[in-house]
Amino acid sequence: MLKKDDFMDAMRDLDQDLLMDAERARRTSGKRNWAAGAIGIAAAAVLLLAGSAFLIRQNLIRQTPVSSGTELSESDVSDTSWHSTADLQESVLSLSETESTSLPEETETERTSLPEETETVHSEKVVDKPKPVSLYEGSAICDSGIVSITGSGPEFAEGVALKKTCLYPGPSVWIHETGLISQGESVSVIRTATVLTYNTPEPYEGWTTSESKWYFVTVGSEGAIGYVKAEDIGNAAECTEERESPIETEPESTEENQAESSGQPADGDAAMQETENAYEDLSEWEKAFAEWERKYLFKDRVIFDSGIVSVIGRDPEFTEGVALKETYLYPAPNELFYETGLIYQGRPVTVIRTADVRTGDSPETEEFETASESKWYFVTTGTQGRIGYVKAEDIGNAAEVHVEMTGPWIVKEGYEYYETVGLRNPRYAEDTNVNVRGPFWIVYKNEETGLCKLASRQDYIIYLYDTDALEPYMEIGYPRTLRAG
Amino acid sequence: MTDDKRILELLNTRDEAGLKALSDKYTPYLMKIASNFLSDRNDCEECLNDVFMRVWQEKLSVKPELLSVHLASLVREICIDYYRKNHRKKRIASEYTVSLSEIGDLASDGKASDPEESIDRMWLSGLLNAYFRTRPKEVRNIFIMRYYYFDSVSEIAKRTGSTVMRINTLLSRERKRLRKYLEQEGYEC
Numbered sequence: 001m002l003k004k005d006d007f008m009d010a011m012r013d014l015d016q017d018l019l020m021d022a023e024r025a026r027r028t029s030g031k032r033n034w035a036a037g038a039i040g041i042a043a044a045a046v047l048l049l050a051g052s053a054f055l056i057r058q059n060l061i062r063q064t065p066v067s068s069g070t071e072l073s074e075s076d077v078s079d080t081s082w083h084s085t086a087d088l089q090e091s092v093l094s095l096s097e098t099e100s101t102s103l104p105e106e107t108e109t110e111r112t113s114l115p116e117e118t119e120t121v122h123s124e125k126v127v128d129k130p131k132p133v134s135l136y137e138g139s140a141i142c143d144s145g146i147v148s149i150t151g152s153g154p155e156f157a158e159g160v161a162l163k164k165t166c167l168y169p170g171p172s173v174w175i176h177e178t179g180l181i182s183q184g185e186s187v188s189v190i191r192t193a194t195v196l197t198y199n200t201p202e203p204y205e206g207w208t209t210s211e212s213k214w215y216f217v218t219v220g221s222e223g224a225i226g227y228v229k230a231e232d233i234g235n236a237a238e239c240t241e242e243r244e245s246p247i248e249t250e251p252e253s254t255e256e257n258q259a260e261s262s263g264q265p266a267d268g269d270a271a272m273q274e275t276e277n278a279y280e281d282l283s284e285w286e287k288a289f290a291e292w293e294r295k296y297l298f299k300d301r302v303i304f305d306s307g308i309v310s311v312i313g314r315d316p317e318f319t320e321g322v323a324l325k326e327t328y329l330y331p332a333p334n335e336l337f338y339e340t341g342l343i344y345q346g347r348p349v350t351v352i353r354t355a356d357v358r359t360g361d362s363p364e365t366e367e368f369e370t371a372s373e374s375k376w377y378f379v380t381t382g383t384q385g386r387i388g389y390v391k392a393e394d395i396g397n398a399a400e401v402h403v404e405m406t407g408p409w410i411v412k413e414g415y416e417y418y419e420t421v422g423l424r425n426p427r428y429a430e431d432t433n434v435n436v437r438g439p440f441w442i443v444y445k446n447e448e449t450g451l452c453k454l455a456s457r458q459d460y461i462i463y464l465y466d467t468d469a470l471e472p473y474m475e476i477g478y479p480r481t482l483r484a485g
Numbered sequence: 486m487t488d489d490k491r492i493l494e495l496l497n498t499r500d501e502a503g504l505k506a507l508s509d510k511y512t513p514y515l516m517k518i519a520s521n522f523l524s525d526r527n528d529c530e531e532c533l534n535d536v537f538m539r540v541w542q543e544k545l546s547v548k549p550e551l552l553s554v555h556l557a558s559l560v561r562e563i564c565i566d567y568y569r570k571n572h573r574k575k576r577i578a579s580e581y582t583v584s585l586s587e588i589g590d591l592a593s594d595g596k597a598s599d600p601e602e603s604i605d606r607m608w609l610s611g612l613l614n615a616y617f618r619t620r621p622k623e624v625r626n627i628f629i630m631r632y633y634y635f636d637s638v639s640e641i642a643k644r645t646g647s648t649v650m651r652i653n654t655l656l657s658r659e660r661k662r663l664r665k666y667l668e669q670e671g672y673e674c
Contacts, residue, residue, distance in 0.1 A: 002592040004588055018614065018629065023557070025626040
């Protein structure tokens, strides 16, 4: 019986001329893409190479008798000039050799004939070229409302909505909710986090206002997906802004958007006004948050354009759905763009970009835009038509940790569940003047190091903090109602 | 950027500048390949370290024009070993994982055969080489991109100016064709 490992090992021994052929094809036709990928990886490799070189150096010193030559100097190992786009492109050019990849007749036939094996093709719904789509941006969304869906390209009649709510003051508190949307129907929101706003019977002083943005990811009649515009959400007389792709990125929330938030319920007006006074310059506020987010939420996370999805759900079983990718470009803290994709269990995410993206992985990158980091939101449709968030592990090349909102928490190796606590105003982002509040936290403690990991339900991001720094804030001001897992 | 001939000269004279030049030039390239196997950046880094260490410890006797292929082969071998060693401890989501799943219609699950059976693997390699030489160049290259370099289907589609659906179809047919060929040669698939 032929085994997979044997097959892969046998592939290793392919003749070099065959490999060289394939290598040329990879580089020639994919010169631009290879460069793009390489430059994208360079973002991850910036720190890596310094580390690699250091490790190699250490290993050389430790393991290998150096017969001649000179030890790598500090300046050598810290030299990152090779990361420049020009160098990478030069590298590609120097490695490449033009060769045509004309289609043999046989494959032409294969392309046009109807494949009998299409049941194995999981990505047939994916549209390779994005159709013109629109991105809705607005604010002051209530929990439910009427959706008016308009879209270009395929007719969008229904889809999935992702609602991102920001509570403030307390900029780190983001709430994510999902809902099914249908033309002319109200949005049925499935809450995935505990929400404390003025709308709730148990308001917490200081948490008086919230603002939300909706992202709509729909599946059109042709199987294409994209953003749609939504008007008149809930009670809000929304002044929506539809943007045709490509999108010029701007700060998510601006003063103008704030002013347009006229649909807040009356009992929230005073609080809203108060908060507006406190945060007159919201763009600065947004910048501060973006910087905080970049620094703390995206730390050590580098996402690439595609990856393998492990979809895990509980009831019902989530096996496929829609992905929304939010990418943050930096330096340029407010540069955000969004991409959508269909996801299947164990299959790569094929991303449909909805914006003109200028990142470090594009050949046309501007010098200052050298890196991007992304967060993925997965909204899936279960077998019973229900939707919810799912956990995504190891997207692309990133060892990423997401926490499923309704499922077990992911605990990084070396940590064990320690305690669920309520934290009162932990201030751990001192340099950004941001007070980060979270009502419920799950704490994982590493017994060896004494370090604790904090998992926030709202952001489902895991933080790492020193126990000592944590203790002053461990006043229990909230009921311990949430359980881990 | 140092050319490959110069890099090989430096390495073969045990000059560490050669190692640095090699690292400078090929780290992005090798990282790309490693990332097709391993989803964790640190794992990729570890494998690349092993590649550079092995290059340093073993005298390279390849032609300059084949240096990139040789390095790709090295990183592939190291990454597969790493993958097999660690995959049972933690699930590794990567293109390699997907590829293993895809060849399910060609080969069965299971660990690699014992070393004593390496003759069989050599025989299998010979069959594969013979098979691919009969195949159209484009089909062969796409198969190798997928199951040697483990490039993603979408990447291959971009590189070949094709569509994801077509590449998936082509690969599916090619697996079936290869299976039929191997069965004719006496393999039980």
